Amino acid sequence: MEISIRPVRSNADYAAWREVRLAVLPDERAPTIEELQIQAGPHHQYVLAELNGAVAGSGFVGKSNLTGQAAVAPRVLPACRRQGVGSEILRVLAQDATAMGFLIAGANAVDAGSARFAERHGFREVDREVEQVRAIGDEPEPQAPPGVTILPVSARPELWLAAYGVVGAQAFQDMATVAVLDVTADEWQRDWITDPNAMFVAVADGEVIGCAGLMPDPDEPRRAEHALTAVRRDWRRRGVAAALKRTSLAWAAANGFSEVYTWTQRGNDDMRALNTHLGFRTRSESIRMQATLPLAT
Numbered sequence: 001m002e003i004s005i006r007p008v009r010s011n012a013d014y015a016a017w018r019e020v021r022l023a024v025l026p027d028e029r030a031p032t033i034e035e036l037q038i039q040a041g042p043h044h045q046y047v048l049a050e051l052n053g054a055v056a057g058s059g060f061v062g063k064s065n066l067t068g069q070a071a072v073a074p075r076v077l078p079a080c081r082r083q084g085v086g087s088e089i090l091r092v093l094a095q096d097a098t099a100m101g102f103l104i105a106g107a108n109a110v111d112a113g114s115a116r117f118a119e120r121h122g123f124r125e126v127d128r129e130v131e132q133v134r135a136i137g138d139e140p141e142p143q144a145p146p147g148v149t150i151l152p153v154s155a156r157p158e159l160w161l162a163a164y165g166v167v168g169a170q171a172f173q174d175m176a177t178v179a180v181l182d183v184t185a186d187e188w189q190r191d192w193i194t195d196p197n198a199m200f201v202a203v204a205d206g207e208v209i210g211c212a213g214l215m216p217d218p219d220e221p222r223r224a225e226h227a228l229t230a231v232r233r234d235w236r237r238r239g240v241a242a243a244l245k246r247t248s249l250a251w252a253a254a255n256g257f258s259e260v261y262t263w264t265q266r267g268n269d270d271m272r273a274l275n276t277h278l279g280f281r282t283r284s285e286s287i288r289m290q291a292t293l294p295l296a297t
């Protein structure tokens with residue numbers, strides 16, 4: 001049994017990396033090859049694992065959005081599990097994370113077995129994330145609250161960066177995550193929007209007071225991930241988030257989508273309550289795990 005781990009380099013490698021991701025996480029949007037290439041760099045690395053010369057798994061290691069942490073993501077094709085591939089990927093990813101200077105690694109285990117694997121390597125559960133799904137039907141165009149205009153980012157592209165300054169910054173501080181989120185303006189513009197027609201901002205008195213929208217799935221044209229919904233603190237509890245989300249759902253209906261899904265931290269009661277109110281139902285939970293670096297294994 002020969003296991004080898006190597007960095008992703010060619011377009012064919014990126015395609016193979018995506019294939020593993022799609023096989024392991026079939027319900028989720030995988031980034032396109034172009035998105036992966038744009039994100040790759042010294043603090044954002046992708047690897048492929050081979051078992052006897054055939055692709056068996058993949059890995060990612062890089063700066064997490066959680067302040068001070070590395071994100072590690074070992075993934076193994078279901079048919080290749082329990083042969084040591086995942087352990088070998090994680091060993092390489094953890095070494096890379098340590099070399100990048102991180103003292104903590106975080107990972108998401110998609111099921112209890114994967115959490116057992118992570119525990120065996122020194123990780124402990126610190127949180128859960130909840131996936132909520134909404135079937136798209138007839139979605140009426142919503143009414144924005146008085147004084148508020150909702151428009152797609154494609155109509156005023158400069159408003160996406162404006163949304164980062166206050167709306168995004170406040171949301172990152174207020175979200176119920178295990179550590180404060182650390183998202184730079186570059187990351188906001190690169191990773192948090194994929195289609196400016198599907199992303200919406202709410203404007204009042206000439207200022208951005210909220211944002212919400214969708215990231216369409218390049219492999220499943222009828223499916224999209226609902227991206228961050230955020231409202232400036234002084235505008236909360238006035239129907240802005242509901243109007244923004246309903247705008248996203250109406251856009252999904254008008255563009256032939258049948259499903260929208262979203263991930264929320266377990267402790268984010270307000271967002272889950274809003275989603276439930278809008279007809280989302282819970283589909284799955286992911287277990288947030290954390291370990292101190294360097295790993296013992």
Ligand SMILES: CC(C)(COP(=O)(O)OP(=O)(O)OC[C@H]1O[C@@H](n2cnc3c(N)ncnc32)[C@H](O)[C@@H]1OP(=O)(O)O)[C@@H](O)C(=O)NCCC(=O)NCCS
Nearest residue numbers: 075076081082083084085086087107109110113114116117
């Ligand atoms: C987690 C994952 C990467 C493990 O890959 P793998 O190649 O099967 O892992 P290994 O063969 O190296 O497992 C090493 C040990 O971890 C434990 N383990 C692995 N999978 C397990 C499972 N499903 N249930 C219980 N223990 C498990 C076992 O102790 C195993 O040793 P053993 O097979 O001798 O009993 C794989 O199941 C996966 O891709 N899961 C989905 C993605 C995910 O959640 N990744 C994040 C993990 S932090």
